Amino acid sequence: MKNPPSLDSLIAALKVLPGVGPKSAQRMAFHLLQRDKAGAERLARALDRALTNLTHCERCNTFSETPVCNLCADASRRQDLLCVVEMPADLLMLEQAHCHDGLYFVLMGRISPLDGVGPRDVALEKLFHRALDGVVEEVIVATNFTAEGEATAHVVTELLKNRGLKLTRIARGMPVGGELEYVDPGTLAQAMFERRKL
Amino acid sequence: MKNPPSLDSLIAALKVLPGVGPKSAQRMAFHLLQRDKAGAERLARALDRALTNLTHCERCNTFSETPVCNLCADASRRQDLLCVVEMPADLLMLEQAHCHDGLYFVLMGRISPLDGVGPRDVALEKLFHRALDGVVEEVIVATNFTAEGEATAHVVTELLKNRGLKLTRIARGMPVGGELEYVDPGTLAQAMFERRKL
Ligand SMILES: [Zn+2]
Ligand SMILES: [Zn+2]
Numbered sequence: 001m002k003n004p005p006s007l008d009s010l011i012a013a014l015k016v017l018p019g020v021g022p023k024s025a026q027r028m029a030f031h032l033l034q035r036d037k038a039g040a041e042r043l044a045r046a047l048d049r050a051l052t053n054l055t056h057c058e059r060c061n062t063f064s065e066t067p068v069c070n071l072c073a074d075a076s077r078r079q080d081l082l083c084v085v086e087m088p089a090d091l092l093m094l095e096q097a098h099c100h101d102g103l104y105f106v107l108m109g110r111i112s113p114l115d116g117v118g119p120r121d122v123a124l125e126k127l128f129h130r131a132l133d134g135v136v137e138e139v140i141v142a143t144n145f146t147a148e149g150e151a152t153a154h155v156v157t158e159l160l161k162n163r164g165l166k167l168t169r170i171a172r173g174m175p176v177g178g179e180l181e182y183v184d185p186g187t188l189a190q191a192m193f194e195r196r197k198l
Numbered sequence: 199m200k201n202p203p204s205l206d207s208l209i210a211a212l213k214v215l216p217g218v219g220p221k222s223a224q225r226m227a228f229h230l231l232q233r234d235k236a237g238a239e240r241l242a243r244a245l246d247r248a249l250t251n252l253t254h255c256e257r258c259n260t261f262s263e264t265p266v267c268n269l270c271a272d273a274s275r276r277q278d279l280l281c282v283v284e285m286p287a288d289l290l291m292l293e294q295a296h297c298h299d300g301l302y303f304v305l306m307g308r309i310s311p312l313d314g315v316g317p318r319d320v321a322l323e324k325l326f327h328r329a330l331d332g333v334v335e336e337v338i339v340a341t342n343f344t345a346e347g348e349a350t351a352h353v354v355t356e357l358l359k360n361r362g363l364k365l366t367r368i369a370r371g372m373p374v375g376g377e378l379e380y381v382d383p384g385t386l387a388q389a390m391f392e393r394r395k396l
Contacts, residue, residue: 003286004263006244006251013244016237017215018229019222026287031216032245033252033261034306039214040245046204046211047230047242053204054231063231065202088201089224108232 007033059130061123062088062106071095071104078102080137084127084156086110086144094142097185102140105130110148111155117148119155131160138166205231257328259321260286260304269293269302276300278335282325282354284308284342292340295383300338303328308346309353315346317353329358336364 002008007029014025032040056062057069064070071077071091081102085091091104107122131139141156143149157167200206205227212223230238254260255267262268269275269289279300283289289302305320329337339354341347355365 003290004252004261004267006247006263007261007286010244010248013237013241014215016230016234016241017212017226019225024217027217028215029248030285030287032214033248036214037249039211040249043211043214044242044245044249046208047238047245049204050208050227050231051235051238051242054202063202063205065204069202087228088205089228092201 056108057106060091060104060106061108061126061130062091062104079135081140082131082136082138083140083142085142086149086152090142090144093185099185100140102138107143107152107156110143110146111152112148113151122152124155124159127156128159131165132163136165138168140168140170142170254306255304258289258302258304259306259324259328260289260302277333279338280329280334280336281338281340283340284347284350288340288342291383295387297383297387298338300336305341305350305354308341308344309350310346311349320350322353322357325354326357329363330361334363336366338366338368340368 003011010029010033011022011025014020014028015022017025020028032043053065054063055065055067057064057072058067059072060069062069062071066073078101081100082105083094083100083102084105084107085094086107086109088106088108091106094100094104105123105127107124107127109117109122111117111119111122130136139156139160141153143152143156153169160167201209208227208231209220209223212218212226213220215223218226230241251263252261253263253265255262255270256265257270258267260267260269264271276299279298280303281292281298281300282303282305283292284305284307286304286306289304292298292302303321303325305322305325307315307320309315309317309320328334337354337358339351341350341354351367358365
C-alpha cells in the first residue's frame, strides 16, 4: 500500500523548498489538496510565470522582467555610485531607507566556504565589467556583516582595487552578525552615511 | 522600487503553504529562481498533476487517482472490519505495521474547536453511510491520542453507536499525546491487538 503516484510526486517536489523535509512536505501536500486547492493552483501558475518572465537585469543582476530593470533605467539616479549588495531584499531595504541615490549591483549570493559556495557562485565577473564601465567612480560594498558577508566584501575589494575606483564599505552601524534585511531603516541610513574608504 | 510583479506573485503564492511566512516565502522564491529552476518546474508540474488526478476514494475517502482506491478494491481484505483514521499517513503507518487486514475510512482531518475545525469539517456523513453498508460489523476507531483525536473519537462513537455495529478503540499502547504517524510499528501493532470495546 502506497500513496497514489501523483501525491508522492507532489510530496517529493515540495522537498525542493529550502527547510522543507519529508514530514512537512507531506503536511503541505495534504493542506493544499484538502484545504486550499485554489492556493495550489495559484502557486503552480506563479511558478510558471516567474520561470517564464524573470531574468537577471543586464546591468545590476537583480531579478527583472525586462533586460534592464526600472532602477537601472532611471536616468535621475547618480550613475557614478554603485552599491554592491548580496540579495534583492537588501536592495529593497536600502531603497526603503532612502539613503542611496546611485545604482546597485546584486551579487545574488554570498561566499560561504562552509556551504560550498565559492567566488564562482556569485556574479563577480559581471560586477567586474559593470564597475569598470568608465562611469562608476565609487563602489560601496554593502554586503552583510556576517562571516559570509565579510568574506564576500573581501573578495569584492580584491577584485576591484587598484583600478582607479574609490572603494567604500558601509559603516558597521548595525550589530555584529546583523543582516541588512532585518535592520531598521534609521540604522541602515546611518551606516550608509558613515561609510569608510577601503 | 519594488520586486518585479511575477516575483512578488510567487512570494505571495508560497505563503499558502502551512508554516511559511513572508521571510521564508522570499527565501524559497530566491532559492528556486536562483539555484533550482528545475525543481521549481517540477513543483509546478507536480501541483498540476496532483490537482488534476487526485480525488477522494468513494469508499474510504483517502486520496486516490481512481474512483475506488486499490486497497478498497482488494477483495482479499476483511470486508467486515473498518478502521477509522484521521489522515492518509496514519493509514500508511497501520499498513506498515501489518496489524489490520480489514478496510479503512480516512476522515481527512480531526475535530479541533480551538482551530475552528468542527464536526462538519471531517467526513462524518460519508463515514456514516460507509459504516452502515450492512457488511461492516466492527468499526475500529484509530484516531490519535491527542486532545483533537480523542474529541474526534468521541464524535465518531456518538455517530455510530446503537446501530448494531461493534465499536472499538485501539489500545492506548502509545504515549499520551502521541501521534500514530510518529510511533514505531511494534507499539502500533500492540495497540491494535489490545483494542477495547467502546
Ligand atoms: Zn538593474
Ligand atoms: Zn479507498
